[in-house]
Structure formats: C-alpha cells, structure tokens
Amino acid sequence: MKILVINSGSSSIKFRLVESTSGETLAGGLLERIGLAEGRMEYRRGSDEKIRTDLPIPNHQFGLSLVLRNLTDPAHGALGSLNEIEAVGHRVVHGGERFTQAVLITPEVISEIEENSFMAPLHNPANLLGIRAAIEMLEGVPNVAVFDTSFHQTMPPVAYVYPLTWDLYKDRGFRRYGFHGTSHQYVAERTAAILGKPVSGLNIIVCHLGNGSSITAVRGGRSIDTSLGFGTMCGVMMGTRSGDVDPAILLELMESHGMSASEVKDLVYKKSGLLGISGVSSDMRDVEQAADAGSERAKLALDLFADKVRKYIGGYAVTLGSVDAVTFTAGIGENGWEIRETICAGLEAIGARLDVEANRCRGQERVVSAPDSRVKLLVVPTNEELMIAIETERILGLRS
Numbered sequence: 001m002k003i004l005v006i007n008s009g010s011s012s013i014k015f016r017l018v019e020s021t022s023g024e025t026l027a028g029g030l031l032e033r034i035g036l037a038e039g040r041m042e043y044r045r046g047s048d049e050k051i052r053t054d055l056p057i058p059n060h061q062f063g064l065s066l067v068l069r070n071l072t073d074p075a076h077g078a079l080g081s082l083n084e085i086e087a088v089g090h091r092v093v094h095g096g097e098r099f100t101q102a103v104l105i106t107p108e109v110i111s112e113i114e115e116n117s118f119m120a121p122l123h124n125p126a127n128l129l130g131i132r133a134a135i136e137m138l139e140g141v142p143n144v145a146v147f148d149t150s151f152h153q154t155m156p157p158v159a160y161v162y163p164l165t166w167d168l169y170k171d172r173g174f175r176r177y178g179f180h181g182t183s184h185q186y187v188a189e190r191t192a193a194i195l196g197k198p199v200s201g202l203n204i205i206v207c208h209l210g211n212g213s214s215i216t217a218v219r220g221g222r223s224i225d226t227s228l229g230f231g232t233m234c235g236v237m238m239g240t241r242s243g244d245v246d247p248a249i250l251l252e253l254m255e256s257h258g259m260s261a262s263e264v265k266d267l268v269y270k271k272s273g274l275l276g277i278s279g280v281s282s283d284m285r286d287v288e289q290a291a292d293a294g295s296e297r298a299k300l301a302l303d304l305f306a307d308k309v310r311k312y313i314g315g316y317a318v319t320l321g322s323v324d325a326v327t328f329t330a331g332i333g334e335n336g337w338e339i340r341e342t343i344c345a346g347l348e349a350i351g352a353r354l355d356v357e358a359n360r361c362r363g364q365e366r367v368v369s370a371p372d373s374r375v376k377l378l379v380v381p382t383n384e385e386l387m388i389a390i391e392t393e394r395i396l397g398l399r400s
Ligand code: AMP
Pocket: 209, 210, 211, 212, 239, 282, 283, 284, 285, 286, 330, 331, 332, 335, 336, 337, 362
C-alpha cells in the first residue's frame, strides 16, 4: 500500500511516500521556510540524487501541491498518478487522554486536536496545517492522525500522576503524557523481531537519544513508564533542555534573581543540557570533539548525559521487574558509539554487558551485547514514518 506520511511543522513539511508492505521509501523530502520570502524544497526518489529547489512557498497548501507535483513528475516522480496514494498518515504531537491510538481524521477529530493545542502550542496547530492541506489537495483519500502521545496512554496512574494535588490532574489535565511514542513503539517491535520473540513476552527499555531524548519502559509491547512528562523538558538531559532539575532552583531564580517565567522557560528549554554545561554546542558530535580536545566542561557534559540515561535505565529495570533488552535509537542512540559505551559501562548492575567491538557501529540494526549478557543490548535505527504508515493501515482495517 502506498501511503504518504506527513510531518507538518509551522514553517516546514517533512514527507515520505512509503510502500508499507515492504517498508520501502519510494520518495521523500523536506520543505522549509514556508511563508518566508525564500523557501526551499528537497526531494529525493528512492536512492536517487537529492533535488534541491529554492522558491517561495507561501503556505502549506502550496507546499503540498509541490510535493504532489514532484511525486508524479515524469522524470523523477515515484507515482504514475495521484490515485495511487491510498492514504495519508499525519504525525500529530499531542493526543491528550482522548486519543489512545491513531484515528481516522474527521471534522470532530480536527476539533479535538485543536482542543489539545494548549498542551502543545508549537506543534498541534502546525500539524493541523498539514492535515487541512492534505484534505484539500487529495480529495477522497483517507487521512489518519498518529499521535506521539498515544503509545504512552497504557501507563498506569502510578506512572502518570504527579504528586502535586489531585485536582491539578483531574480538573486541569496536569499529568505525564510522554512523547516520541511512535519511535518507542517501532523500536520495541523491531527489538522483538530481531530477538526472534513476540513483543508480548518481552520487557524492553527503549532509549530514544536525539536532540530531544526520552527513555521508555515497555512491557509486552505497551508503555508502562516514560521519562518525558506533561511537557518536553523533563527526564534525561538533552541537547538544550535540562531534563529533571530541582524546581526550587527555578522558583528561586524567579523570586530572588529577577527572572521572568519566559526567561526561565528559555533557560530550561533552550540554554541548558549539553549546550549549557559544555558551553560548546547542543550537538553531541561537537561536544565529543571538544572533550577529545581537552575541554573539562565538555567531558562533564558527556558524563552527566550518560549518568542521567543510566539512572533511568536502572529505575525502569526495577519498574519492569526484569529486563530482556535495552535498545538505543535516534541520532545519538544510533550513531554515538562512544557515548553508548560510556552509558553501558554502568549496566552490569542490571545484567547487561556490552561487546565493545560490536558496539563500534553507526546507524545499523545490531545486537551489541556480549554473547553471555543476560540482558541484550541493541541498536535499532528508528523509523517513525514507517510506523505512521503501518498505523495508518491498521486504522483503515487493512492490516491486522
Ligand atoms: P536527532 O534529534 O535524532 O536527529 O539526533 C540529533 C543528535 O544526534 C545530535 O546531538 C547529533 O550530534 C547526534 N549524532 C548524529 N550523528 C552522530 C554521531 N556520529 N555520533 C554522535 N552523535 C551523533
């Protein structure tokens, strides 16, 4: 089945045409700077050369029309006609408590995604721009919303309720929602497939380590706890986000150091993490380079990063009771073998022993634990677009 997967941001659209049965990417690309004077489109069919076009892209409708024109272009297209697109799968960041799984998009669903926008003000309205453009441009083609949060809706109250006051949860929806759900689900399912066991019988800890990071405890293919929460700054340390910090510091900064709420927000979301400690960059490669060149702050940033990840893995090992596998994914998890080595150096405590040689790989699906390791360690490149395509098929009743 040919499914167009769309990840729409406020000024960008990432797209991928997926053959969901084989998992093959037929074409894909990115539109950037939508609404600005100088826009840009990148398009690639299969493994062909990337085509880059600079042109103004006034809005998302125009952007999507460019995508569709390229997909059916006689020279570099991947479709004979638009009729071959059987469905569109949309990434939507926040589904709140309402959406426990992907859903066929109807006018009511659009209203509910709008209602959830207060929890993801930067993302949900932007996701809706892509949804509206697809409805307009591809008449009669079903659209499915796949939420970052829904995979985590299986968490028990003990994982999602914050010990503030009950009313804050019950009346105002302050609870842990979790994010990166599509990635965690894909990686957990791939981990089971690689180990040759049904996911229903496995306890897996998925470490999605990218610019944004989260760790999830997955029991029997279902999320039972995750490190991101109501928002996206808690949990482990990230590129520019602090992860868990003592809220007393933030209150003190506002009460006694004259910082406004928006300055504190800027601090914890944009100036902290790898960037804040290393003083070099939010990018793991730059921080590793600086550490190799002798920067003590960069070394500390790497040690802090590994320490936070390890503590979550240890905590979730206890939550799960026993662990079958720990899997690393996303930019850092897939590629950063040095930091994986540092993280795994502490995992003997849960019965996981790294094969140092096997671990020296980037961007490949691989078991990287020693043969006698009780807990398997794996690297699995994430594929959120394929997972969105598979979920889209499932919701349309075309896949069991
Ligand atoms: P993502 O948000 O998943 O795209 O991941 C971005 C992060 O992955 C950045 O911090 C990159 O530095 C990191 N990354 C990408 N390639 C490598 C690599 N070869 N080694 C270490 N980190 C990497």
